[in-house]
Amino acid sequence: MAEKKRIGILTSGGDCAGLNAVIRAAVFAAVSRGWEIYGIEDGTAGLLDRPIRYQKLTREMFDTTIMRLGGTILGTTNKGNPFKFPMPDGTFKDRTQEIIDGIKELELEAVIAIGGDGSMDILRGLAKRGGFNLVTIPKTMDNDVGKTEISVGFETAVHVATEALDRLQPTAASHDRVMVLEVMGRDAGHVALAAGIAGGADVILIPEISYSTDKIAEKIMSIREQEGRNFALVVVSEAVKTETGGARQVEHYGGKKTYGGIGYYIGDLIAEKTGFETRVTVLGHVLRGSSPIHQDRIVAAAFGVHAVDLVAQGKFDRMVAWSNRSVIDVPIEEAIASYHAVNQDDALVHTARALGICLGD
Ligand code: F6P
Numbered sequence: 001m002a003e004k005k006r007i008g009i010l011t012s013g014g015d016c017a018g019l020n021a022v023i024r025a026a027v028f029a030a031v032s033r034g035w036e037i038y039g040i041e042d043g044t045a046g047l048l049d050r051p052i053r054y055q056k057l058t059r060e061m062f063d064t065t066i067m068r069l070g071g072t073i074l075g076t077t078n079k080g081n082p083f084k085f086p087m088p089d090g091t092f093k094d095r096t097q098e099i100i101d102g103i104k105e106l107e108l109e110a111v112i113a114i115g116g117d118g119s120m121d122i123l124r125g126l127a128k129r130g131g132f133n134l135v136t137i138p139k140t141m142d143n144d145v146g147k148t149e150i151s152v153g154f155e156t157a158v159h160v161a162t163e164a165l166d167r168l169q170p171t172a173a174s175h176d177r178v179m180v181l182e183v184m185g186r187d188a189g190h191v192a193l194a195a196g197i198a199g200g201a202d203v204i205l206i207p208e209i210s211y212s213t214d215k216i217a218e219k220i221m222s223i224r225e226q227e228g229r230n231f232a233l234v235v236v237s238e239a240v241k242t243e244t245g246g247a248r249q250v251e252h253y254g255g256k257k258t259y260g261g262i263g264y265y266i267g268d269l270i271a272e273k274t275g276f277e278t279r280v281t282v283l284g285h286v287l288r289g290s291s292p293i294h295q296d297r298i299v300a301a302a303f304g305v306h307a308v309d310l311v312a313q314g315k316f317d318r319m320v321a322w323s324n325r326s327v328i329d330v331p332i333e334e335a336i337a338s339y340h341a342v343n344q345d346d347a348l349v350h351t352a353r354a355l356g357i358c359l360g361d
Contacts, residue, residue, distance in 0.1 A: 016140060017141070017152075028059060030311075139153050143190040154191070160286060181283065189207055197352055
């Protein structure tokens with residue numbers, strides 16, 4: 001048994017803004033309780049290697065710039081599920097025991113995992129199999145984790161997408177163009193909807209609401225003919241399908257597929273149906289790499305502190321969550337089971353419609 005209470009912390013899945021601010025908050029909260037806190041490198045990958053890759057985290061490390069930085073100082077991974085780990089010969093191996101042994105070797109009394117729904121599912125499976133204590137913190141620019149209004153990284157992504165619209169507007173107006181902005185968000189349209197409203201979009205397309213290109217063309221023509229405006233701004237969420245129901249995806253070297261490219265499809269249709277010159281910008285990972293804006297730093301701080309409080313209270317298998325401007329905790333299982341997409345009765349859907357923004361339907 002370690003002399004002092006010792007906990008671990010890791011970041012898992014795709015990075016987003018605010019991860020370092022979460023780590024900082026957890027380190028401050030743990031150290032002020034007299035505990036040790038080990039940062040595991042590259043998510044569960046650090047626990048698969050021998051020697052285990054980790055660093056002892058101290059308050060002093062976080063006294064300066066780290067919480068202001070994008071990315072994660074611990075590194076992360078969104079591949080290599082240890083239940084089905086891809087081996088060089090093309091087979092899959094169950095490597096869960098190596099991770100469980102790693103946690104025992106480090107004598108961690110609990111692990112705080114900062115991740116999205118996929119990572120939480122894997123880590124919960126590991127905790128159940130290995131009998132270790134787990135608390136999770138939701139992070140994802142997509143904001144699609146269930147049972148929490150906000151996940152770390154979302155607000156900054158909205159900020160970056162809004163700023164992109166601010167920059168597209170003058171060039172659109174100068175050239176009489178329709179500007180299409182494609183944003184990430186996986187199967188949830190939260191980023192597109194929020195940034196579209198904040199950035200004055202005329203059309204917002206999200207995967208939760210089906211669209212017709214005739215309706216979009218009608219809206220764009222009415223901007224020119226009735227409002228006398230010479231440009232339009234369109235935001236498209238990456239998982240929006242083509243009119244015939246196909247997903248636009250990019251296959252990366254090695255075979256992994258991600259969403260991408262629907263903006264070009266929509267842009268071409270708009271140009272064809274309206275005669276407007278159209279240009280497309282795909283923001284992609286730019287949405288993730290920024291320094292966190294203040295909302296993400298606040299949520300990160302509150303989540304990091306609450307996660308340490310849960311460990312202190314011996315409350316495990318819980319995810320910290322944001323609800324009505326306070327921090328609560330919910331069973332991890334419930335959060336994973338309920339995907340947080342945009343509801344048809346979402347206040348922002350109502351807001352967008354009331355502002356005259358076309359949602360494609
Ligand atoms: O889940 C976060 C996210 O950024 C999605 O919005 C996007 O579809 C995906 O990750 C991109 O994944 P990768 O980092 O593997 O390119």
